[in-house]
Amino acid sequence: MTDADFEYLRGYLKQKSGLALTAEKRYLIESRLLPVCRRFGIATLSDLVGALRLARAGGLDKAVIEAMTTNETFFFRDRAPFDLFRDVLLPQALAARAGVRRLRIWCAAASTGQEPYSLAMLLNEAAPQLAGWRIELIATDLSTEVLEKAKLGLYNQFEVQRGLPVQLMLKYFEQVGEQWRLRPALCQMVDYRPLNLLDRFDHLGTFDIVYCRNVLIYFDAPTKADVLARIAAQLAPDGAVLLGAAETVIGITDALSPDPKHRGLYRHGQARAVAPAPAPALAPAPSLPRFAMR
Incomplete structure (x- = not known):
């Protein structure tokens, strides 16, 4: 060359x-x-x-x-963003969206599906609190090849053992030969769509929670700023964006600001900042169970 x-x-x-x-x-x-x-x-x-x-x-x-395209991913990757979803973002949504009973989540750069399926498991575990709610979990990726794999919900032994707690593997997967297939009901919770983040995505609508993790590290600063600004434009006033551990908005855009309480969590910049609703006073324990993440 x-x-x-x-x-x-x-x-x-x-x-x-x-x-x-x-x-x-x-x-x-x-x-x-x-x-x-x-x-x-x-x-x-x-x-x-x-x-x-x-x-x-x-x-x-x-x-x-x-x-x-790099498609490195695994279930409950980095753990903290999923603990944050279970312990903070979902309880806040239960309070803030109680009137409309609707929640929209976007997983950008979803790769082979482990991230959105991890969220789907947490949502399913909280099903008693979400009865009657309309939950939309949209997952996008540039690669149609990885999206097809994600739709199948079929993973090898290494993939299911990497990050996935044993109790969740046994609950949500069934063994098919040497592979493990996600149960159809969970697969159906995720709407997979091909999308290049460089293209317009306003047609996706407004989201309450956006996971855009470990993709911005591959972009230069102007591209990062453009993508983040357009994500902010699709974010509800009190919405939340989660980035990868090595990613930040600092010095890149003012459209989003770091949440002072939670690392990796970002909300609208000061101009549009809206304080999130307090978490509802739920009975301890049963609604959002903790898992021993590996």
Whole structure:
């Protein structure tokens, strides 16, 4: 791959997916795109660049983007964002949305589904308090390939053991040969849709809670600012955004501000800040059970 080819691919990936690659990541392009070349019968990366320049049909552009997308995820990843959902955000929603009995949640960059399914399990565990509520859990990703896997709800032994408490695995999964299948009722709780965060997403509507974790780290500062501002525009006045542990809005945008009480939680900037409703005075224990996360 020539320097010119590398620069073209860097620009192409930035434009199409927001992925910002430094010169040190040249090896990543080579390791991930050479298999794409073999799949499409293309001899070299230079020939692949030529095909992209000509906008050759046949799904090559999609294959290139999906090959470069990182899909690292697992159930209850980092634990804290899910404890926060169970202990703070869901109780606040029960109080603040009691009149409309509706809750809308968006998992952006959902990959193979472990994040939205983790939330679905917590929602199911709180079912007695949510009886009669309309819950919308929308999960999006750039890659249609990972979304298809997510819809199947089928995971191998390593995937279900990684982060998933044993009691939840036994409750919500059934073993199928050497794999584990999520029970259909839980799969049906998640609405999967293909979406590129660089594109408009105002058609998704307003959300009460947004999980956009571990994707902004791949974007440059202007792209991060743009995506965060547009997420804020789709956020309810008292809504919440959760980012990854290595991500922040500080120095990037004023559209969102860190919640002073909870790390990784962000709300509207000062101009639109609305204090969240206090959590309802529920009886202790049974409504939102704690799990021994691994």
